[in-house]
Every structure is written in C-alpha cells, then in structure tokens.
Amino acid sequence: MVNGLQTRGTTNIYGAIKKGIDVVAARDSRLRNPQIMFFTDGQSNYEPRQGTVAALKELKEQMKLSCPINTYGFGMYNQLNSR
Numbered sequence: 001m002v003n004g005l006q007t008r009g010t011t012n013i014y015g016a017i018k019k020g021i022d023v024v025a026a027r028d029s030r031l032r033n034p035q036i037m038f039f040t041d042g043q044s045n046y047e048p049r050q051g052t053v054a055a056l057k058e059l060k061e062q063m064k065l066s067c068p069i070n071t072y073g074f075g076m077y078n079q080l081n082s083r
Helices: 013-025 052-062
Strands: 038-040 070-073
Touching: 013 038, 013 052, 013 070
Parallel strands: 038 070
Antiparallel strands: none
C-alpha cells in the first residue's frame, strides 16, 4: 500500500487518515490490534466543513472503530493541531 502512494505537493490530512480508517475496517484478520500512524510535514489543503478533528471523530464513531490514531508533525510546520 505505501509503495503505491504518490506525492502531489499537497496535504489532505482528512483524506489520508480516512484511508487508514478504511484499510483498518476492511482488514481480514481481527486477531491483532490495529493502529493508524500519520506523519506529515505540511498543513492541510483540505478541511471538511465541520473541521478535520470533528469529521474524523464522527467517522470513527460511525464505523465503531476503536483503534488509536497517532499523528506526527515534523519539519517547519510546528503549529499543527494534534488534538
């Protein structure tokens, strides 16, 4: 999966974490506890209407997903909101 990703010069934090949630939800084996790790060096160029954090919380609740989502910001963008 990671090898299939391509850079396009933008950062869609919501879309990337949603993709991680979709992958976790679609997994075949439920024997291991999943977690999502999101790394970024940029600020999001897309924001859902209710905001990224609220939209992702709502999505996790809708999908009854209880795995942790860890976010890591690095580089020159040290003002990232990692609630």
